[in-house]
Every structure is written in C-alpha cells, then in structure tokens.
Amino acid sequence: MKPIRFLMIGGFLGAGKTTTISRLAKYYTDSGLNVGLVTNDQAYDLVDTQTLRSQGFDVGEVPGACFCCKFDDLIDTVSGLSQEKTPDIVIAEPVGSCTDLFATVIQPMRELFGDRFEMGPLIVLLKPEHGKKILGEKKGKGFSPKAEYIFLKQLEEADSIAINKIDKLAVADQQMLLNAVKTRFAGIPAFGMSARNGEGFGTLVESAAAEPLRRKSLMEVDYQTYAEGEAELGWLNCQVRAESDSKFELDQIVFDLVQRIGQQLADANCEVAHLKVLGQTLNDTAVANLVGSTTESELSLASEIKTMTCDLLVNARVAAGPEQLETVVVNVTRELAVDTGVQLTVGNMQSFRPGKPVPTHRAESS
Numbered sequence: 001m002k003p004i005r006f007l008m009i010g011g012f013l014g015a016g017k018t019t020t021i022s023r024l025a026k027y028y029t030d031s032g033l034n035v036g037l038v039t040n041d042q043a044y045d046l047v048d049t050q051t052l053r054s055q056g057f058d059v060g061e062v063p064g065a066c067f068c069c070k071f072d073d074l075i076d077t078v079s080g081l082s083q084e085k086t087p088d089i090v091i092a093e094p095v096g097s098c099t100d101l102f103a104t105v106i107q108p109m110r111e112l113f114g115d116r117f118e119m120g121p122l123i124v125l126l127k128p129e130h131g132k133k134i135l136g137e138k139k140g141k142g143f144s145p146k147a148e149y150i151f152l153k154q155l156e157e158a159d160s161i162a163i164n165k166i167d168k169l170a171v172a173d174q175q176m177l178l179n180a181v182k183t184r185f186a187g188i189p190a191f192g193m194s195a196r197n198g199e200g201f202g203t204l205v206e207s208a209a210a211e212p213l214r215r216k217s218l219m220e221v222d223y224q225t226y227a228e229g230e231a232e233l234g235w236l237n238c239q240v241r242a243e244s245d246s247k248f249e250l251d252q253i254v255f256d257l258v259q260r261i262g263q264q265l266a267d268a269n270c271e272v273a274h275l276k277v278l279g280q281t282l283n284d285t286a287v288a289n290l291v292g293s294t295t296e297s298e299l300s301l302a303s304e305i306k307t308m309t310c311d312l313l314v315n316a317r318v319a320a321g322p323e324q325l326e327t328v329v330v331n332v333t334r335e336l337a338v339d340t341g342v343q344l345t346v347g348n349m350q351s352f353r354p355g356k357p358v359p360t361h362r363a364e365s366s
C-alpha cells in the first residue's frame with residue numbers, strides 16, 4: 001500500500017495554522033487527492049475541529065495533550081481517518097505551545113512506521129503579532145521569557161518558516177521579520193505568506209512538497225523551561241448554550257463574546273495568546289478570534305444567519321490563571337445575557353495550566 005504523506009503545520013497559538021491547513025487541504029482536494037486532517041489540543045471541545053469539519057473536511061482529533069505526549073493516539077487517529085478512502089495526505093496541526101516535534105513525532109514516525117508514512121517537512125508559521133515583539137528591535141510587552149523560548153524553539157526546528165498574515169503587515173514590518181528570521185535562523189528557508197488571501201501560497205505548496213531536512217544533530221530543548229513556559233498560559237475550553245424567544249444574529253453573539261472576554265483580560269493586564277469562540281447551529285458556523293492584547297477581535301468565519309438557539313465553544317489560551325479565566329468567562333456570559341436577552345448557559349468547562357510535556361518517544365539522532 002502506498003504510504004500516507006504526513007505533514008505538520010506548526011507555529012505559536014494564533015499564528016494561522018488552522019487557516020493555512022484549510023487552504024492547503026482545499027488545494028490538495030481540488031488536485032484530486034484524498035486529504036485527512038488531525039487537530040490537537042491539551043483539552044476537549046476544540047474550536048478547530050468543528051471549524052474544519054464545517055468546511056467539509058475529514059478531521060480526526062487528538063485531545064488531552066500534545067502529539068508528542070499522545071504519540072500512539074496520533075497514529076491511531078491518522079490510521080482511523082477515511083477508512084473507505086485512505087488519505088493520500090494527512091495534515092496535522094500540533095498544539096500552538098508545542099515544540100521539539102522533529103525529535104518526538106517526525107523521527108519516531110519515520111523509525112517506527114516508515115512503511116506506512118512518508119514524512120513531509122515541518123513548516124512553522126511565524127505569528128507576526130508576537131513575532132514583532134519578540135524579534136523586533138523595540139521589544140514590546142510580550143510573553144514572559146519562557147513563553148518566548150517556546151516561540152523561538154518552534155522556529156528553530158522548522159524545515160521552512162512562513163511569516164504569515166503579510167496582508168496586514170506594513171512592508172517595513174514584513175522586511176524586518178524576514179531579516180530577523182534570516183539572521184537568527186540562518187539556513188532555514190523563510191518566506192512571507194497570507195493564509196487569508198493566498199499571497200505566497202505557491203511557495204508554501206512548494207515547501208510542503210519537500211522532504212524534511214536531515215538534521216546533523218537534534219535541537220537541544222530545556223524541558224524545564226519549556227514546561228514552565230507552557231504552564232504560564234492558562235487554558236480554558238468550555239461549552240455555552242444560547243437560547244432566546246426571538247432570533248438573534250449568530251455572528252454578533254460570537255463576536256461579542258470574544259470582544260468582551262478580551263476586554264476584561266486586557267483590563268486585568270493578561271496577555272492573550274489566542275481566544276476563539278465558535279457558534280454553531282445544525283447547518284451554520286461562525287468563528288471569532290483575538291490573537292493578542294494589542295490587536296482587535298475579528299470574525300474569521302461569518303454565518304450571516306439569525307437563529308433562536310446555538311451551541312458555543314470558547315477556547316482561551318491566555319497568560320492568566322485558570323481560575324481567573326473561568327471567572328472572566330462566567331462574568332462575561334452573564335453580562336452578555338443581560339444585555340442581549342439571550343439566555344447563555346455555561347456547560348462543560350475545562351480550565352488548567354498544561355502539565356510538563358513527557359514525550360512518548362524522543363529520537364536520539366536524526
């Protein structure tokens with residue numbers, strides 16, 4: 001049987017991985033390939049899984065920890081995709097706070113399952129909202145040095161680096177990021193791209209067709225710093241049921257939730273890595289996002305429908321304690337319900353700081 005090509009699109013929380021994967025998956029599907037997708041998160045109830053499924057893709061999910069710590073689940077999930085139509089290519093999105101993917105996922109898959117999978121390169125997206133603060137000359141308020149450590153390690157292990165969202169970057173900022181990447185990560189091909197409008201997409205497709213680099217040596221990772229960096233981010237996934245006697249706009253409720261949660265977090269001085277809310281009815285989906293504390297909330301997927309009921313999913317990754325995040329989400333839903341007349345009932349809620357990553361495998365050489 002022909003091996004399945006396995007491609008990972010990495011990068012920090014909110015870098016644009018899901019948006020990129022959606023564009024790539026459509027491109028491969030239009031080219032006649034069977035495509036399977038795999039999402040991954042530290043918790044359950046993933047906005048990304050529902051977003052990609054709503055676009056008609058076949059999506060498997062690895063919840064509960066990152067791919068490296070759930071290696072066997074990753075293999076099972078990939079194997080379980082499209083049982084009637086085996087995928088030609090599987091695109092996987094690792095958790096945005098995860099690094100060391102070459103040593104803990106790509107190389108072990110190659111060594112243990114080389115007959116079943118052909119490994120694609122590790123493409124890492126640079127998130128400009130935090131990249132400008134971390135790589136720029138004028139260092140702005142960003143994450144702590146430990147979270148920055150993860151951001152930089154992700155780029156260091158890339159086979160190629162895509163500076164995403166160039167559609168909203170001034171030319172000078174694009175150039176600054178490109179120069180900073182080329183200086184700091186010399187030898188790694190880097191290019192600008194917009195997953196939103198498709199600029200630079202041809203280069204991404206070319207990069208995705210390459211083989212992963214054979215590393216002379218594996219990247220060194222200080223797992224203590226890595227763990228502490230991850231644990232600085234509070235994680236919250238929760239369900240909210242919205243019901244009303246009269247119709248309300250799905251897009252508006254989703255956007256308002258993001259904007260109000262974002263505002264309360266900004267007031268409390270908590271840096272947002274990515275806050276996303278998905279609203280869904282039987283046939284329609286809306287998604288709103290906030291990817292930093294100095295950026296605006298936006299509707300990334302509009303439904304343009306009115307409804308009397310919907311299910312909402314809130315996924316928040318923020319430099320804040322889980323209890324504080326819970327309090328903000330509960331308060332905002334309560335206030336929004338009063339202001340809009342839509343009854344908002346908070347359901348299953350998971351909130352925590354990610355535990356120390358303990359990879360199932362870690363290759364010793366490449």
Ligand SMILES: Nc1nc2c(ncn2[C@@H]2O[C@H](COP(=O)(O)OP(=O)(O)OP(=O)(O)O)[C@@H](O)[C@H]2O)c(=O)[nH]1
Nearest residue numbers: 013014015016017018019096165194195196289300
């Ligand atoms: N302007 C612009 N926005 C983009 C682009 N790519 C993604 N975005 C937006 O950035 C936000 C985050 O995008 P996602 O694709 O969800 O990012 P992600 O890396 O999957 O995020 P996590 O799964 O939380 O780590 C959304 O609001 C997207 O619409 C782009 O090329 N240009």
Ligand SMILES: [Mg+2]
Nearest residue numbers: 017018048093
């Ligand atoms: Mg995503």
